[in-house]
Amino acid sequence: MLVTSDREIQKYYDALVSKDQQFIGVFYVGVKTTGVFCISTCRARKPKLENVEFYTEQIDLLRNGYRPCKICKPTENSGEPPEEVLRALEWLKEQPKVKISDFNLRQKGLSPENIRRWFKKYHGMTFQAYQRMIRINTAFQELKNGKSVTSSAFDSGYESLSGFGYTFKNLVGSAPDESKDKDVILMTRLTTPLGPMYACATDRGICLLEFTDRRMLETEFKDLQKRLNANILAGENIYLKQLKVEIEEYFEGSRKEFSVSLHTPGTDFQQQVWSALLNIPYGTTSTYQQQAERLYRPTAVRAIASANGHNRISIVVPCHRVIGKDGSLTGYGGGLERKKWLLEHERKNE
Numbered sequence: 129m130l131v132t133s134d135r136e137i138q139k140y141y142d143a144l145v146s147k148d149q150q151f152i153g154v155f156y157v158g159v160k161t162t163g164v165f166c167i168s169t170c171r172a173r174k175p176k177l178e179n180v181e182f183y184t185e186q187i188d189l190l191r192n193g194y195r196p197c198k199i200c201k202p203t204e205n206s207g208e209p210p211e212e213v214l215r216a217l218e219w220l221k222e223q224p225k226v227k228i229s230d231f232n233l234r235q236k237g238l239s240p241e242n243i244r245r246w247f248k249k250y251h252g253m254t255f256q257a258y259q260r261m262i263r264i265n266t267a268f269q270e271l272k273n274g275k276s277v278t279s280s281a282f283d284s285g286y287e288s289l290s291g292f293g294y295t296f297k298n299l300v301g302s303a304p305d306e307s308k309d310k311d312v313i314l315m316t317r318l319t320t321p322l323g324p325m326y327a328c329a330t331d332r333g334i335c336l337l338e339f340t341d342r343r344m345l346e347t348e349f350k351d352l353q354k355r356l357n358a359n360i361l362a363g364e365n366i367y368l369k370q371l372k373v374e375i376e377e378y379f380e381g382s383r384k385e386f387s388v389s390l391h392t393p394g395t396d397f398q399q400q401v402w403s404a405l406l407n408i409p410y411g412t413t414s415t416y417q418q419q420a421e422r423l424y425r426p427t428a429v430r431a432i433a434s435a436n437g438h439n440r441i442s443i444v445v446p447c448h449r450v451i452g453k454d455g456s457l458t459g460y461g462g463g464l465e466r467k468k469w470l471l472e473h474e475r476k477n478e
Contacts, residue, residue, distance in 0.1 A: 131155065131182040140182045143168050152210060154249075155182045156202055158194045165189040170200035186323060187341065190465045196321070203321045212238045213246050220259060224266050228259060261362040311358035316368050321379050322466050325442070328352065328360060329367040333389030336440045337371070339462045348440055355393040371444075378443065381477035384410040386444045394438065401435035408449045411478030413471065415453050437461065443470065 131137055143151040144166075151168035158165045159175045165186070166172065183189050186202060196203045209217065216238055219228060230240035240255070247255045313335060315328045326345070328336035336352060338345055349360060370388045377383035392402055404422055408414050414422075416429045416436070423432070439447045442462055448470045452458040460467035 129184045129188060131184065137177075137182055140168075141177050141180065144170070144180075145174050147171075155184060156186045156189055157182055158189050158192065163194055164197040165194040165202060166197040166200045167202045170197055170202075172197065172199045185341070187463055187465065201321070203323055209246060210242070213243055216243050216255065220262060224262050227263070228255075258362055264361065311356055313352065313356060313358045313360045314363040314365050314368060315360050316362070316364050316372075318372050318375060320375060322462070322469060325375075327368055327371055329365055329371070330356065330358065330391050331365065332391040333367050334371055334441060334444065335391040335393070337375075337442050337444055338440065339442065339466070342461050344461065352393070352440065375443070379473075381473070384474075384477075388444070390441060390444070392441065392445070394435075397431070398435045398438060401432055402439055402445050405436070405439065405445050405447055405450070408446055410446075411474045413449050413451045416450060416458075417453050419450060433459075449474075 131140065140151065140155045140157070142148075143155075144157055147169045154168070156165050156167060157170075158181050159179060160181065161175060161179045165183075215236070216228070216233065219236070233240045233243065243255045247253060247258055253261075311330060313328050313330055315326060315336075317340070318325055318327055322339065324340045326336065326338055326340055327334065335356070336348065338348065342348075353359060367388055374383055374386050374388055378386070392399065394402070400423055401419070404419055407422075416433050417426070419436075420426050420429045420432045425432070436447045436450055437459065439445050442448070448460055448462075448467045450458075457464050457467050457471075
């Protein structure tokens with residue numbers, strides 16, 4: 129959205145001039161004289177106030193003809209956590225069972241307010257809530273491996289079994305002693321040249337990869353949890369770690385095929401459509417009609433398009449390679465500008 133308030137414009141311009149890191153991702157600045165857009169910490173020479181306009185979403189700059197700055201790389205770095213958030217995350221990674229309070233953060237010279245603000249913007253929860261998810265996920269995995277509820281509760285920093293049980297049930301959906309046979313979906317966040325994405329995985333493989341601004345994302349989360357009878361918790365496993373590496377290689381232009389395992393719950397027809405998507409070669413496109421004919425269902429074009437739209441694993445299951453019969457770039461959950469970028473990226477690196 130275009131920022132029109134004079135007060136906000138001046139505040140953002142001052143932040144741009146001072147390279148204020150706290151405004152990373154809060155605004156994007158379009159430079160009218162060069163046609164590029166940047167984030168607050170860009171090292172390039174600062175334009176005059178009359179030559180810039182500010183937006184709150186980078187997709188709006190792309191729609192208005194701006195291209196990403198090659199110096200600050202806004203689509204890659206706008207979602208990167210600032211230094212103090214990275215330090216807090218590293219601390220949590222080293223001690224996932226320890227409750228890190230605001231007081232503890234201040235002792236380390238970190239601002240609880242800045243960290244809370246970043247987590248609310250990019251994860252939709254506070255850092256404290258994120259910690260609880262990590263601790264409960266750790267306990268959940270321990271319970272599945274045979275550890276007792278009592279040991280898991282007190283090892284996770286809880287002072288009572290009731291407090292542990294209440295939090296566990298809220299997040300996992302059932303009491304600790306009833307959850308040993310229940311599955312969990314792990315979710316992490318990664319950055320790409322087209323903006324941040326959420327990735328989810330089960331113990332069978334990747335089950336979701338979507339841009340964080342996808343409109344149907346909440347619906348996809350609910351559907352996925354219902355289909356798999358599992359809850360989404362923050363965390364990582366071998367498949368998510370592998371995906372991060374492969375996605376980075378894809379955007380660098382060095383990877384044309386993905387090898388990470390996938391877990392794609394859906395109807396038999398959806399499974400057929402998604403499988404057909406995986407057979408569209410890198411750097412090429414197919415029409416919905418051609419996909420229908422490949423599945424020996426020439427009259428099922430609309431059904432094919434619908435199944436494409438329900439694909440939860442963007443890029444890896446390349447629904448972006450399907451275009452209209454007339455060559456037009458038809459619907460894509462991540463937005464047509466991203467679809468165009470992905471197709472051009474693949475043609476360039478074919």
